[in-house]
Structures are given as C-alpha cells and as structure tokens.
Amino acid sequence: MKAILDLCVVPMGVGVSVSKYIAACEKVLKDAGLKTQLHAYGTNIEGEWDDVMAAVKRCHEVVHEMGVPRISTTIRVGTRVDRSQTRSDKIKSVEEKLD
Amino acid sequence: MKAILDLCVVPMGVGVSVSKYIAACEKVLKDAGLKTQLHAYGTNIEGEWDDVMAAVKRCHEVVHEMGVPRISTTIRVGTRVDRSQTRSDKIKSVEEKLD
Amino acid sequence: MKAILDLCVVPMGVGVSVSKYIAACEKVLKDAGLKTQLHAYGTNIEGEWDDVMAAVKRCHEVVHEMGVPRISTTIRVGTRVDRSQTRSDKIKSVEEKLD
Amino acid sequence: MKAILDLCVVPMGVGVSVSKYIAACEKVLKDAGLKTQLHAYGTNIEGEWDDVMAAVKRCHEVVHEMGVPRISTTIRVGTRVDRSQTRSDKIKSVEEKLD
Numbered sequence: 001m002k003a004i005l006d007l008c009v010v011p012m013g014v015g016v017s018v019s020k021y022i023a024a025c026e027k028v029l030k031d032a033g034l035k036t037q038l039h040a041y042g043t044n045i046e047g048e049w050d051d052v053m054a055a056v057k058r059c060h061e062v063v064h065e066m067g068v069p070r071i072s073t074t075i076r077v078g079t080r081v082d083r084s085q086t087r088s089d090k091i092k093s094v095e096e097k098l099d
Numbered sequence: 100m101k102a103i104l105d106l107c108v109v110p111m112g113v114g115v116s117v118s119k120y121i122a123a124c125e126k127v128l129k130d131a132g133l134k135t136q137l138h139a140y141g142t143n144i145e146g147e148w149d150d151v152m153a154a155v156k157r158c159h160e161v162v163h164e165m166g167v168p169r170i171s172t173t174i175r176v177g178t179r180v181d182r183s184q185t186r187s188d189k190i191k192s193v194e195e196k197l198d
Numbered sequence: 199m200k201a202i203l204d205l206c207v208v209p210m211g212v213g214v215s216v217s218k219y220i221a222a223c224e225k226v227l228k229d230a231g232l233k234t235q236l237h238a239y240g241t242n243i244e245g246e247w248d249d250v251m252a253a254v255k256r257c258h259e260v261v262h263e264m265g266v267p268r269i270s271t272t273i274r275v276g277t278r279v280d281r282s283q284t285r286s287d288k289i290k291s292v293e294e295k296l297d
Numbered sequence: 298m299k300a301i302l303d304l305c306v307v308p309m310g311v312g313v314s315v316s317k318y319i320a321a322c323e324k325v326l327k328d329a330g331l332k333t334q335l336h337a338y339g340t341n342i343e344g345e346w347d348d349v350m351a352a353v354k355r356c357h358e359v360v361h362e363m364g365v366p367r368i369s370t371t372i373r374v375g376t377r378v379d380r381s382q383t384r385s386d387k388i389k390s391v392e393e394k395l396d
Contacts (some may be wrong), residue, residue, distance in 0.1 A: 100273055103238060103239060104239075105206075105237075105238075105239035105240060107204075107274055112257075113281055115278065116291075118288075118291035118292045118294075118295055119295050121222060122292050122293075122295030122296050125292065125296055126296070136237065136238065137203075137289060137293075138235065138237045138289070139202060139204075139235065139242040139244075139285035139286070139289055139290060140202060140203075140240075140242055140274050140276070140285075140288075141204060141205035141239075141274070141286045143237055143238040143239055146228070147240075156240075174288045175206055175239050175240070175272060177239070179214065181214055186238035186239075188236070189217075189238045189239075190236060190238055192217035193216075193217045193220045193221050193224065193236060194221075194236075195217075196217055196218050196219050196220075196221030197224055197225070
C-alpha cells in the first residue's frame, strides 16, 4: 500500500529552537531512501506504508536519543486504491486548475 | 516505546455519511486489544508504538476493502521517555488545574 | 456557519509539563460559552465558526501571556451544509453501527 | 500576532478528485494577499493571525458554495513571541543543520 504522508515532529521540553532535531529527522528519512520534501511546517514523504511508518518511528527514537524527553507529532497520511498518485501529481493537478 | 495516539480517518469518495467506516475502525482497534476512547473528532489510542501503528494500517486496509477508494487520515502521536503517562493521567492533570 | 473543531495546543520552550496551559485554554473556552469536551489529546469544541475561532486565538494570547514563547497548535475543523450535526450526533452515529 | 499556518482542506461527498476545490482555496488565499506555498499535502500560509484565519473561513465558504456538502480541514498553526520568524527562516534553519 503506497502512502503520501506529511510529518511534523514537535520536540517538547528542550527550548524553542528545534531545527537540529528536525534536521536529524530529515537525515533519518534520507537514510531510509524515501522521497521527501521539506516545507515550512513539515515534510512530505512518499513510499510504501511500512517503509514510511518505520522511518517515522525511527525519527522518534533518534530525537529521544538526542535528549528530548517528550515529542508531539502530527501526521497526515493518504492512501488511495483507485489509481496511483505521486506527490508531484497532486501539486500538478491543483496548478493546472489555477491556470 | 509507548505511544498515545489520536486517530481521525476521513474516507473520501463515498458520500457524506462515513460513520460505518469509523465503526469498522473501532472494531479493528478493539480486535487489536488496544485501549481506546472515541470522541467527536477522532479516537484516543494507547499502547506500544508498533501495536498502535499496525492497527492504524489495518484501519486503512479494512476501509479500502469496504470499497472506499481514497482515505485521508490525521494522526497526533505523543511519546515521552522522562516518565510513563496514560491517557487518564493526561486528563486528570488538566482537571486538577481547573479546580 | 456551525463548526465542530478539535483543538490541541502544544506549548514549546517551557518544559515537559504543560497541563497548566491546557487548563488555561479550557477556561478560555468555557468563558466564551462554548460547548467543549476535553479528551486525552485535545478538546472537542462546538459552536459558530467565528466564536470558536475567536476562542482559539484567545487561547494563544493567554498562553503567551503566561510566559510561553512558542506555541504549535493543531486543529481539525469540520463544517457541513447538508444538515446540522452535533458532536453527540457524530458519536451516536458511530456507536449505533457498533451494536 | 503573526502566524505561520499549514492548511489542508478535505472536501467530502464529492468523489475522489478534489483538486478544483483546492485550486479555489489557493485563489482565496492569493486574493487575500497572503504569502503562500502549496505542497503535496497542504499549503503554508504566513501573515497576521486575523488575516490568515479570515482566509481559512473564506475557503470553507467558497468550497461549500461550489456544492461540497461537507469539509474536514486540518490546520497546524504556530505563533511565537520571542522573535519573528518567517517560513523561509524555518526552512533555512533546518537546511543549515543538514550541511
């Protein structure tokens, strides 16, 4: 089952600057071989459900290992069985309607 | 790694009435032996990360098997390593401050 | 326009214990006269869109006034124009299918 | 109060193809003069809280006017009072740690 996921990891209890933890998550996702795109409030990820979710779990593990006591993450995850659709298909489909 | 998760499954392409699909997800969660609490915009789930996430995946599979072509789910998931905390601990902690 | 909203306010930069800030938000919502239900990962709120959103903004203001430098909030918000539906209608509709 | 928001509008009851409704929301946001960036699972928006939230409401109104009976939207919204931060600041901050 293919999934398109949007991940936003929020480290708690470590001050207001959290970019180093987000960078660590980006590395986890890259190391997992997943296609990703960082944006200003999360990261788009595309892949097989199991691969994507294993990477999300690894993000939590790595961020805790860096000393973060608590994490509150939000995820949007979409699956469809009517046809295949990539992240760029989704964006292109909206942009075509904007022309 | 223990997790407290809030799950909101949104079936698309099957009309506005989606409660039967949400009920099917509730059954999946119960069958998985997870502690859950349905609310008006999702379901609280408590358990081991792997068990909870396996049940979330099973929800997508079951809802697709019921004929839903597309699903957009949102998840909040919290982990903490400083101490253990249950769902009822979280609610009790807020309610104590309200007294 | 009526809305059913689920609110989860995450204070950042103030340690791992955040229940006093959540309690302050609960007071804001009550003072606004809104119907609410606290759960383990957020609060269900029901009311007119403008009233609900004004209260959400007030939550951010109050939590910042308490000394929180940064807040990351997640919201689910549903509107429908085909028929009216309350929070308890939504839960009842799922529970009927579970019987 | 400045806000950085991530918006994901999910139209329900109108089939699986929803890009025309997302395109309509993009137009609402542009017409409101807001800085935005579409991604594969939502849209980043930056501006004053009131302006951003007024545009989110207008998205719901416009999509309902297009014939969509039900909408389930998810929002991440961040505010901070310790310093100003733009969307590009957030991305740059992570990318610097990746080098």
